[in-house]
Amino acid sequence: MTARIRSQQEAERQREARATALYLLAAELNSSASLDAMVKKLVRQMEVAFDAGIALFLPDPQNVVNLHPASAFQPEATEHDVPIWVLAHGRSAGRFTDNLPGAAALYVPLATSSGMMGVVGLRFHHGAPLSPDRRNLLDVFCQQIALALDRHRLNEVSEKSRLLAESERLSKTLLDSMSHEMRTPLAAILSATGNLAALGKSTDSPLQREMLGEIREAAQRLDRLVGNVLEATRVESGNVKPKINECDVAELVNLTVAETEKELAAHPLELQLAPDLPLVPLDFVLTQQALSNLLSNAARHTPSGTPVRLVASADQDFLRLVVSDRGPGLAPEVLPRIFDKFYRAPNAATGGTGLGLSLVKGFVEAQGGSVTAENDPAGGLTFTLRLPLRKVVGETAGSPLNSKAMHE
Numbered sequence: 001m002t003a004r005i006r007s008q009q010e011a012e013r014q015r016e017a018r019a020t021a022l023y024l025l026a027a028e029l030n031s032s033a034s035l036d037a038m039v040k041k042l043v044r045q046m047e048v049a050f051d052a053g054i055a056l057f058l059p060d061p062q063n064v065v066n067l068h069p070a071s072a073f074q075p076e077a078t079e080h081d082v083p084i085w086v087l088a089h090g091r092s093a094g095r096f097t098d099n100l101p102g103a104a105a106l107y108v109p110l111a112t113s114s115g116m117m118g119v120v121g122l123r124f125h126h127g128a129p130l131s132p133d134r135r136n137l138l139d140v141f142c143q144q145i146a147l148a149l150d151r152h153r154l155n156e157v158s159e160k161s162r163l164l165a166e167s168e169r170l171s172k173t174l175l176d177s178m179s180h181e182m183r184t185p186l187a188a189i190l191s192a193t194g195n196l197a198a199l200g201k202s203t204d205s206p207l208q209r210e211m212l213g214e215i216r217e218a219a220q221r222l223d224r225l226v227g228n229v230l231e232a233t234r235v236e237s238g239n240v241k242p243k244i245n246e247c248d249v250a251e252l253v254n255l256t257v258a259e260t261e262k263e264l265a266a267h268p269l270e271l272q273l274a275p276d277l278p279l280v281p282l283d284f285v286l287t288q289q290a291l292s293n294l295l296s297n298a299a300r301h302t303p304s305g306t307p308v309r310l311v312a313s314a315d316q317d318f319l320r321l322v323v324s325d326r327g328p329g330l331a332p333e334v335l336p337r338i339f340d341k342f343y344r345a346p347n348a349a350t351g352g353t354g355l356g357l358s359l360v361k362g363f364v365e366a367q368g369g370s371v372t373a374e375n376d377p378a379g380g381l382t383f384t385l386r387l388p389l390r391k392v393v394g395e396t397a398g399s400p401l402n403s404k405a406m407h408e
Contacts, residue, residue: 035152039070042145046122047072050130050138055105055121057083058149065119073123079103083119090116096129108138110146117149182226189219225355242283242367249277249312249319256288257310260295266304267325274313282319282387286363290371293356294323294383302327302380317389318369324382329375338373360385 043054055071065083067074075082082100086093086107094103105123109116120142130138193216197209250273257269291310298308306326313320330338337343341358357373360383364371369387376382 035149036068036070038148038152039068042148043070043072046120046141049141050122050134051125053105053123053125055123057087057107057119057121059087059116059118063087071121073105073121075121076104079105082107083121086119087116094121095124108142110142110149112146112150114150114153117146117153120145183223186219186223186226190216190223193219242286244281244283244367246279247282247284247287249273249280249314252284252288252291253310253312253321256291256295259288260292260299263296263299264308267299267302268305268307270307270309272309272311277312277314277319278389280314280319280387280389283363283367286367287321287385287387290360290363290385291321291323293360294385297356297383298323298325298327298381301325306380314389318386319389321385321387322382323385324376324380326378326380329379329381330373332375335373335375339371 039056043056046052046054053073055073055075056068057065058068059065065087079094079100079102082093082103082105085100086109089099090109090111091099092106092108093099094105094107095101096106105121107119107121110118110120122138193212197212197216253271253273257264257271295308295310302308302325309322309324311320311322311324313322339357339361341355343358361371364385364387367387369385371386372384374382374384
């Protein structure tokens with residue numbers, strides 16, 4: 001009876017010690033504000049609970065295992081690969097195990113349902129293997145530590161996502177506000193220069209007329225830039241809602257050519273419209289803007305006098321609008337990036353912002369279409385717009401006039 005009572009007392013002390021150790025560990029893990037502080041506390045708690053030196057190994061984004069500076073011991077050179085093995089296989093290794101038993105320390109994986117969080121190493125101050133109760137306690141410790149590390153990782157990801165979203169929101173708000181504020185004085189400048197040019201035709205000197213023309217051209221260019229920034233903001237925010245209507249492709253092409261006539265003045269334009277083109281379901285304004293940007297891009301980045309070609313054709317599924325030039329083309333490594341916002345190819349002509357092609361992509365994809373770019377074997381660059389001949393589910397119908405008013 002005395003032996004039984006003593007055994008019960010010992011078991012009770014062990015249960016109390018186990019509960020106290022787990023409580024202290026949980027309290028330390030939950031009260032830590034940073035990863036470094038958490039590691040320091042868990043190393044201290046495990047040293048007391050298991051009478052061992054503790055080392056923590058954490059994987060970086062490239063899955064390379066690194067020893068945390070707060071660790072209490074440095075593994076010997078002969079066992080540097082043991083934590084790597086444990087992380088890769090998810091099983092304990094080293095002392096008192098059947099896996100790499102020659103190591104001086106015991107290495108235990110820190111695993112959760114999200115994956116491997118790291119490896120903890122224990123270099124015991126005694127030579128006896130852990131009892132089943134002590135091994136069970138170690139497993140519970142490792143589960144709690146793994147969950148704490150996973151929680152810290154998720155908090156970091158959440159905070160980075162929040163900061164990124166907030167940064168993007170502020171950036172878009174600033175761009176939108178500045179663009180709208182700039183449009184009012186620009187409209188006044190354009191109106192004033194137009195009125196001056198109309199009033200002073202008979203009295204202005206050639207120099208005055210030339211200066212008025214330069215002011216008007218610069219204001220128009222700045223107005224286009226502000227418009228592109230506004231459109232880019234709308235595309236990124238998902239506010240581009242296409243108004244799909246049955247449209248005449250010939251009318252679309254003719255209006256676009258007339259709109260870019262001045263920019264294409266130094267380039268012979270070759271038009272090729274397939275006969276009997278059907279009426280195509282598309283957003284007239286968005287498609288015209290996309291096509292206009294492609295023609296302007298060809299005129300701006302190719303030598304004067306080289307031709308620009310525009311071909312319109314259709315098959316059973318798609319309308320194809322192809323704009324090709326006879327310029328120098330682009331290096332193959334540059335092609336995948338030309339539709340990125342603000343990207344400008346090396347040696348590109350001055351004056352661009354890198355927004356035009358990104359807007360083309362946004363306007364076309366908003367209608368369920370696609371745009372590609374490729375070098376022509378005969379020289380130059382070819383852009384191909386593909387727009388579906390069937391109305392995309394979820395798009396709303398409207399007249400071209402209403403569509404244009406909505407976009408403006």
